[in-house]
Amino acid sequence: DVKxxxxxxxxxxxxxxxxxxxxxxxxxxxxxxxxRQDPGLGLRLIYxxxxxxxKEKGDIPEGYSVSREKKERFSLILESASTNxxxxxxxASLQGGRDTQYFxxxxxxxxx
Amino acid sequence: KQEVTQxxxxxxxxxxxxxxxxxxxxxxxxxxxxxxxxxxxxxxxSLLLIQxxxxxxxxxRLNASLDKSSGRSTLYIAAxxxxxxxxxxxxxxxxxxxxxxxxxQGTELSVKP
Numbered sequence: 001d002v003k004x005x006x007x008x009x010x011x012x013x014x015x016x017x018x019x020x021x022x023x024x025x026x027x028x029x030x031x032x033x034x035x036r037q038d039p040g041l042g043l044r045l046i047y048x049x050x051x052x053x054x055k056e057k058g059d060i061p062e063g064y065s066v067s068r069e070k071k072e073r074f075s076l077i078l079e080s081a082s083t084n085x086x087x088x089x090x091x092a093s094l095q096g097g098r099d100t101q102y103f104x105x106x107x108x109x110x111x112x
Numbered sequence: 113k114q115e116v117t118q119x120x121x122x123x124x125x126x127x128x129x130x131x132x133x134x135x136x137x138x139x140x141x142x143x144x145x146x147x148x149x150x151x152x153x154x155x156x157x158s159l160l161l162i163q164x165x166x167x168x169x170x171x172x173r174l175n176a177s178l179d180k181s182s183g184r185s186t187l188y189i190a191a192x193x194x195x196x197x198x199x200x201x202x203x204x205x206x207x208x209x210x211x212x213x214x215x216x217q218g219t220e221l222s223v224k225p
Contacts, residue, residue: 040217042201045214050210092156100158101146106155
């Protein structure tokens, strides 16, 4: 079974802090994604990566950056956390072709 | 710009009932469409994936259909059970956009014993 893990289930940070959210997949997938989920807005794509060191902006990249130094790991970075980044963050991976996306359990981030 | 809409936003049914969840999308240039299940506070679990060339997929009590030309998909759940209570999300994968998914807002289903 494909497994996608995220470093924390719950995280509380203060405004202005630099925040790292880590995602690891164990199936050698090429593509990885970061989404955020908010009530009334649904899931929205922040960034995605189709290969090591490659990244593409999604629909809402402002205030975020990403890092993919190894194929199995995709990190989401909040350079200076703000209260409007309080959200559920979901990571996903995809082999490409006709396959499904596999999601991690999510990280609920609260910025105070 | 692709938009995905799910109706209804919430649904409450008695156990044993058959039900249909609806999903519509505005751009028919899709690679595939997926239905996911999400339990409160959890990640997403893929239920069914329909390729753009397919009309339906079935898994157990679940059947999903796709009509690309009209921009519609339905998820049919037969003989619903309390364990089916969750939020169901529809997502389309547009062509040539790196595998990204565009999600609907979901339908929150409650099955009463």
